[in-house]
Amino acid sequence: MEKNKKRLFGITASILLVLILIVAGFWAANRAHENRMHQDTLARVEKTKTINWGVKTDTKLFGLVNTKTGQSEGFDVDLAKALTKQIGKQLNMKLTATFTPVNASSKVQLLKNTNIDGVAAVMTITKERAKIVDFTDPYFPAGNSLLVKKDSGIQSIKDLNDPSKTILIALGTTAADTVKKEAPKAKVLALQDYASAMQALKAGQGQAIVTDNAILYGLVTENPDYHVVGGIMGYAPYGIAFDHNQPGMVKESNEALAALKKNGTYNALIRKWFGQVQGLDVSQLEVTQ
Amino acid sequence: MTIFNHYSSLFYSGFGYTLLASLIALVASLVLGTLFALLQLSKKRLWSGLGNAYVQFFRNVPLLIITLFFYLAVAKVIKMTGFVAGTVALSLYTSAFIAESVRAGILSIDKGQMEGALANGLSYGQAMRVIVLPQAFKVAIPSLGNQFINLVKNSSILAFVGGLDLMYQGNLVAASSFDTFTSYIIVGIFYLVLTLPLSYGMQYLEERLQGNR
Amino acid sequence: MNDFLNALTPDNLGYLMQGLWITVAVSVLSIVVSFILGSVIGIVMFEKIPYFSSLVGTLNNIVRNLPLLLIIFFTYFALPQIGIRLPVFWSTVVAMSFFEAAMLSEIIRGGLDSIDKGQFEGARSTGMSNRQTMMYIILPQAYKKMIPPLISQLISLVKDTSLASGIVLADLTFRGQVVYAQNSHYIVPILVFMTFCYFIANYLLSLLAKRLDRRLA
Structure with missing residues (x-):
């Protein structure tokens, strides 16, 4: 008798569990379908009166956490704050900027999941990415530059176009193409990351590092004997990203960015963050009207 | 399913790297683990102390920290890719559990x-x-089997250092396909293809060993 | 040595310690939830209820055989797609509890299986109900036997919280990465410091385990 009861309980409970799983599955599929439907970022911003920006936590000069306050600080963060204020002005409301830390792999996912509204996190505008997200106009003229020792006398990449010279790059960056184009005769040594490239440069394994100017500015701040030269090669600017198909938000942001460039706020921020970088001619980065 | 068809080459290549890392780490950790087990049991104080210290260290420190150490610090001295750094860390970490x-x-x-x-x-x-x-x-055998299952699962740590494994590719597909939900479920099925047979095989072996007793 | 002192300024140290606090909070919450959930699943599997136990066992096996990292990513990145949007902290707690419950249930079932069947009959013959027998006679004994594997699983849990740095939970590991982004010379000092923190926390746990084991045995 007891055995039969247990059996009956087992069958009922199993059927219930299977039913729950099936219903949950259908519900999830349905919700996923609904959620994939378009959500307007601008409408959300107007409703919540906030713009939640994804920013970096580990990139010097653009978004690096100040361990005292626990908040990211840098050009990206300040620009996002200024944009928020400007967009608020355009919409005739007071908008607040909030910040969410993101890393390379989470920024797009969080944008898609609407955890964040926009990404200001050293994101290079590429065709591949533009299929997934919407970019604003460029907000920072990134491209490859040279990092060399101050007393080396090297002024441009042409000085390195010689088989006796070695150029250091980081694996998987656009620097390889730049070097091939601009200094085809030089030897190339590809290293794991920027830190090891810096180590190799100090050890004399090469005469220069070629990579994103933004990264080089960061390296210079910890290595005052070195400076950035050679202008900007292989222009690959950064843009602010929104979810795909957000013409309203992109339009407001582009207008705001143009206004900030016009009223001098943009140049002030450039000078604030890059004015101290050794050997950098800030006017390269500033906009002229 | 369209996601799988569209990105199948990425999933297969990730699966290959996960399998490769697991196999290398399996052999290496079995050898190292046995060696350190013998060290621990040595009558000489110095040897047994060394063995104990090794096992205690790796059992109490996160695999991620060990992996980052190889990827960021050791790689400065000895050049290695993320895949190598991750596999080495995985081998050392697992060997401590195998030693036990x-x-x-x-x-x-x-x-x-x-x-x-x-x-x-x-x-x-x-x-x-x-x-x-x-x-x-x-x-x-039963506890070794469990360690091997853990090893396969832990190989996902390679994703943190660009190790090209299943988890790494899964993240890429999730980020570029919009459909995180399906992408991760496919990744999960691939892992289960490796771990479930191991797990049921172990259960079967364990029951048989118990039956023999 | 200089790098050590430079890396561990009061500000940086304070920032890291807040991360350690988050690591501890996630661990403790996950331990409590997964222990309760794991006990329930373990008992269901032990009771061998026709069909139900094997169904639960199969589902449990699937969860147990997935990488925790995948479950963490799934909870944080995929669940929002069906409208379940959790903050990063709770997302981690849910993912860890879910996974660790599956791991613990297997240990708990094993512990229950190792208790002599005669104890059930003995307890029942004194007039105790099924539930009372389980609560007062079987479970306490089973937990005693399970202490060593339970504690090593809990140590795993504490270590595994570091994986949540991948979804930008501001735990000890993530904050360490932030601090050595200030200067590449800080990488080794910070990694050593983090190793030290995790090691001490887990070593204390394992000492506690030995203590408990000896007292109860």
Whole structure:
């Protein structure tokens, strides 16, 4: 008798569990379908009166956490704050900027999941990415530059176009193409990351590092004997990203960015963050009207 | 399903790297683990202390920290890719757990067997190799099996250092396909293809060993 | 040595310690939830209820055989797609509890299986109900036997919280990465410091385990 009861309980409970799983599955599929439907970022911003920006936590000069306050600080963060204020002005409301830390792999996912509204996190505008997200106009003229020792006398990449010279790059960056184009005769040594490239440069394994100017500015701040030269090669600017198909938000942001460039706020921020970088001619980065 | 068809080459290549890392780490950690188990059981204080310190260290420190150490610090001295750094870290980390399993296995073997073998003129090393270790491994099979399943799962750590494994590719597909939900479910199925047979095989073996007793 | 002192300024140290606090909070919450959930699943599997136990066992096996990292990513990145949007902290707690419950249930079932069947009959013959027998006679004994594997699983849990740095939970590991982004010379000092923190926390746990084990045995 007891055995039969247990059996009956087992069958009922199993059927219930299977039913729950099936219903949950259908519900999830349905919700996923609904959620994939378009959500307007601008409408959300107007409703919540906030713009939640994804920013970096580990990139010097653009978004690096100040361990005292626990908040990211840098050009990206300040620009996002200024944009928020400007967009608020355009919409005739007071908008607040909030910040969410993101890393390379989470920024797009969080944008898609609407955890964040926009990404200001050293994101290079590429065709591949533009299929997934919407970019604003460029907000920072990134491209490859040279990092060399101050007393080396090297002024441009042409000085390195010689088989006796070695150029250091980081694996998987656009620097390889730049070097091939601009200094085809030089030897190339590809290293794991920027830190090891810096180590190799100090050890004399090469005469220069070629990579994103933004990264080089960061390296210079910890290595005052070195400076950035050679202008900007292989222009690959950064843009602010929104979810795909957000013409309203992109339009407001582009207008705001143009206004900030016009009223001098943009140049002030450039000078604030890059004015101290050794050997950098800030006017390269500033906009002229 | 369209996601799978569209990105199948990425999933397969990730699966290959996960399998490769797991196999390399399996062999390396089995060898290292046995070695450190023997060290732990050594009569010499210095050796056993060294063995214990090794096992305690790797058992109590996150795999991620060890992996980052190889990827960021050791790689400065010895050049290595994320895949290599991750696999080395995975091997060392797992070997500490294997050492514990093997040690428990050796301790479960009757001391009389060792004494008998020594009395019969075998050296300590021979007795260990021929008499004790084979039996110890047999006893340790269930717990070794669990460690291997953990190893396959832990190989996902490679994703943190660009190790090209299944998890890494899964993140890429999730980020570029919009459909995180399906992408991760596909990744999960691939992992289960490796771990579920191992898990059920272990259960079967364990039941049979218990039946024999 | 200089790098050590430079890396561990009061500000940086304070920032890291807040991360350690988050690591501890996630661990403790996950331990409590997964222990309760794991006990329930373990008992269901032990009771061998026709069909139900094997169904639960199969589902449990699937969860147990997935990488925790995948479950963490799934909870944080995929669940929002069906409208379940959790903050990163709670997302981690849910993912860890879910996974660790599956791991613990297997240990708990094993512990229950190792209790002599005669104890059930003995307890029942004194007039105790099924539930009372389980609560007062079987479970306490089973937990005693399970202490060593339970504690090593809990140590795993504490270590595994570091994986949540991948979804930008501001735990010790993530904050360490932030600090050595200030200067590449800080990488080794910070990694050593983090190793030290995790090691001490887990070593204390394992000492506690030995203590408990000896007292109860």
